[in-house]
Amino acid sequence: MDLQSGYPYSLIRNGLPFNYPWLETDIRTDVAVIGGGISGALTAYALTKAGISNVVVDARTIGLGSTAASTSLLQYEIDTPLYQLQEKVGVAAANSAYELCAASIGELERICKALRFPHFEKKHSLYLASYRKDVSWLRKEYAARKALGLKMEWWEEAVVLDKMGFSAPAAIYSHTAAQTDAYLLSHALHQHNIRHGGAVYDRTAVVDMEFRPRSVVLKTAHGQTITARYVVIATGYEVLQYIKLPLLKLNATYAVVSEPNHAEEQWYNDCLIWETKSPYLYMRVTSDHRVLVGGRDEPFYNPTRRDKLIHRKAAALEKDLRKKFPDIRFHPEFKWTGTFGSTEDGLPFIGAFPPMPHTYFALGFGGNGITFSQIAANIIADLVQGKKNPDTAIFSFNRKIRHSR
Numbered sequence: 001m002d003l004q005s006g007y008p009y010s011l012i013r014n015g016l017p018f019n020y021p022w023l024e025t026d027i028r029t030d031v032a033v034i035g036g037g038i039s040g041a042l043t044a045y046a047l048t049k050a051g052i053s054n055v056v057v058d059a060r061t062i063g064l065g066s067t068a069a070s071t072s073l074l075q076y077e078i079d080t081p082l083y084q085l086q087e088k089v090g091v092a093a094a095n096s097a098y099e100l101c102a103a104s105i106g107e108l109e110r111i112c113k114a115l116r117f118p119h120f121e122k123k124h125s126l127y128l129a130s131y132r133k134d135v136s137w138l139r140k141e142y143a144a145r146k147a148l149g150l151k152m153e154w155w156e157e158a159v160v161l162d163k164m165g166f167s168a169p170a171a172i173y174s175h176t177a178a179q180t181d182a183y184l185l186s187h188a189l190h191q192h193n194i195r196h197g198g199a200v201y202d203r204t205a206v207v208d209m210e211f212r213p214r215s216v217v218l219k220t221a222h223g224q225t226i227t228a229r230y231v232v233i234a235t236g237y238e239v240l241q242y243i244k245l246p247l248l249k250l251n252a253t254y255a256v257v258s259e260p261n262h263a264e265e266q267w268y269n270d271c272l273i274w275e276t277k278s279p280y281l282y283m284r285v286t287s288d289h290r291v292l293v294g295g296r297d298e299p300f301y302n303p304t305r306r307d308k309l310i311h312r313k314a315a316a317l318e319k320d321l322r323k324k325f326p327d328i329r330f331h332p333e334f335k336w337t338g339t340f341g342s343t344e345d346g347l348p349f350i351g352a353f354p355p356m357p358h359t360y361f362a363l364g365f366g367g368n369g370i371t372f373s374q375i376a377a378n379i380i381a382d383l384v385q386g387k388k389n390p391d392t393a394i395f396s397f398n399r400k401i402r403h404s405r
């Protein structure tokens with residue numbers, strides 16, 4: 001698949017911070033992780049922490065899947081508002097999903113601290129009603145989240161105007177959010193894992209899997225084998241090579257970052273901003289004082305069509321930003337596009353897929369895929385150790401298998 005193109009800012013800023021070899025010999029390990037993006041990196045980290053030997057392999061150069069394109073906002077809010085998710089999957093599962101996402105932001109903070117990774121910043125997040133008609137459901141959403149004890153404020157129109165300097169009919173101002181650099185964090189996690197006995201091979205595509213009674217043998221494109229007790233599939237949107245179910249809807253999404261402009265001086269609390277309309281617009285200020293704006297999604301997977309739209313979409317995003325902040329000096333410097341997948345209920349797929357023994361999936365889908373990647377890492381580390389994880393059912397493939405019958 002063609003996952004991204006243009007000039008993803010994290011890739012431009014960080015380049016290739018580390019090199020990894022490709023796999024040249026046959027090897028054995030407890031767990032083989034296919035995919036070295038943020039999902040594979042976090043899972044390998046959780047396994048390493050649990051003392052389980054693991055090897056990560058990636059068909060690309062590390063990080064050059066979706067992770068390099070990520071704008072790295074960390075929010076507990078998933079693509080489906082909580083009150084709607086409660087209707088779709090039940091109150092208990094929906095509440096747990098939101099609580100797990102909120103907890104995963106704190107866990108990511110602790111991981112970044114442990115790694116001495118400096119690119120993690122705690123933030124607040126502003127969820128704006130795009131239209132007056134959205135205010136009534138946004139109130140419902142606020143009540144549902146409040147019942148969970150999530151720290152938030154309800155802002156009326158006058159408060160939005162007073163704090164932000166632009167108008168919106170209402171907003172939820174959340175105290176739990178953060179931003180990071182998912183591409184660089186993936187490298188930091190891999191480097192940690194390598195120092196603690198793990199191995200990472202890139203430019204090493206897995207082309208075949210053989211399931212044996214007590215192991216799985218992976219075959220690489222260069223002809224080597226990896227024999228593992230368990231396999232974790234962390235291949236992002238490319239999972240469709242393994243599972244022929246309609247798990248995902250693929251979209252094209254766009255982002256643009258300005259030259260450094262110290263916009264945070266005009267920006268209330270330097271918060272993350274997003275809104276209720278679909279597709280939604282989002283913006284944040286980077287640690288090097290640039291404004292990053294993203295959104296303007298298109299409902300298709302067609303890399304040629306997607307890429308042709310980069311300049312037009314970046315111009316539209318700039319206009320969107322200017323409508324809210326006409327006084328910010330916004331000179332676009334880098335623009336990019338990426339493929340982006342979301343599920344019907346907004347939840348990812350994590351855990352076992354019965355036709356594939358000894359195999360677990362770590363799929364961080366949706367607008368806040370990174371928080372899901374962290375949840376996947378926790379669940380899979382438990383499953384590999386034979387521990388029961390109470391959250392498994394929420395993200396199970398069973399919900400898709402049931403619906404596709």
Ligand SMILES: Cc1cc2nc3c(=O)[nH]c(=O)nc-3n(C[C@H](O)[C@H](O)[C@H](O)COP(=O)(O)OP(=O)(O)OC[C@H]3O[C@@H](n4cnc5c(N)ncnc54)[C@H](O)[C@@H]3O)c2cc1C
Pocket residue numbers: 003004034035036037038039040057058059060062063064065066067068069070071072073074075182204205206207234235236237238253254255294337338339340362363364365366367368369370371373
């Ligand atoms: C423009 C954009 C903005 C985004 N912004 C945000 C955001 O602000 N916040 C957020 O939480 N999420 C965001 N996302 C989503 C987030 O980036 C993804 O959820 C996340 O990067 C997925 O990581 P991953 O490791 O699962 O997948 P990937 O990064 O795609 O990694 C999967 C890896 O698997 C490898 N692979 C596939 N098949 C094989 C094989 N057969 N053998 C070996 N290797 C294989 C691929 O080469 C790839 O490197 C954004 C996405 C895009 C495109």
